Amino acid sequence: MDRLTSFAQDNLFLVLIFAGLTVALVVTEVRRLFRGFKGVSPVQLTELINRENALVLDLRGQAEFEKGHILGSKHLLPSQVDPESRLLAKSREAPVVLVCNMGVTAGGVAEKLVKAGFKRVAVLEGGINAWTGAGLPLAKGRA
Incomplete structure (x- = not known):
């Protein structure tokens, strides 16, 4: 001592x-622990898409989205995310997963959705970089 x-x-x-x-x-x-949303791995996101038809929102720029995005994901810029929009209104109880480049930008949008009453919000940890790093495929072009 x-x-x-x-x-x-x-x-x-x-x-x-x-x-x-x-x-x-x-x-x-x-x-x-207390942020109101969780982080998911690429494998967990795949399970949410396949088992629960999760809504995946890609928050990257249009050009990045068109170069490669998760199949079935919808493109929205963070400033365009409106909890009352037709796209999101029907997903208040369903899983909503936010995707950005590295998983950082999506956190702020996730907090916004949680405050608006969304129950099952998640962020892809590591973003699209983690998705491609796991060897998972990307779709090209517009959604």
């Missing part, structure tokens, strides 16, 4: 960095 105390005193900067990173990690994980 004396060696640990001595190390902490001699390396205060390292100890503070370690403490800060630990707090950041804990806060991130707690927020993930």
Whole structure:
């Protein structure tokens, strides 16, 4: 214990960095538990599409979408996602999965849908990059 105390005193900067990173990690994980939506892997998304006819919304730009998208997905820009739209209104109880490039942009849209009362919102973890990384196919062109 004396060696640990001595190390902490001699390396205060390292100890503070370690403490800060630990707090950041804990806060991130707690927020993930209470965010109201979940992350799904490419395999889980495939199961949701096949078993529950999940609505998949691709939030990337039009050009990226046309280069390659998940078969059956619908294209919407994040600013176009309206919980009251005809496309989304019928999916309040059904699975809705949001897809972007790396899974980051979709989180904000997922929060918006959860606040609007959607019950089964998910984000493809790792985005379309994870999908292609898993060796899963993409459709080309417009939906």
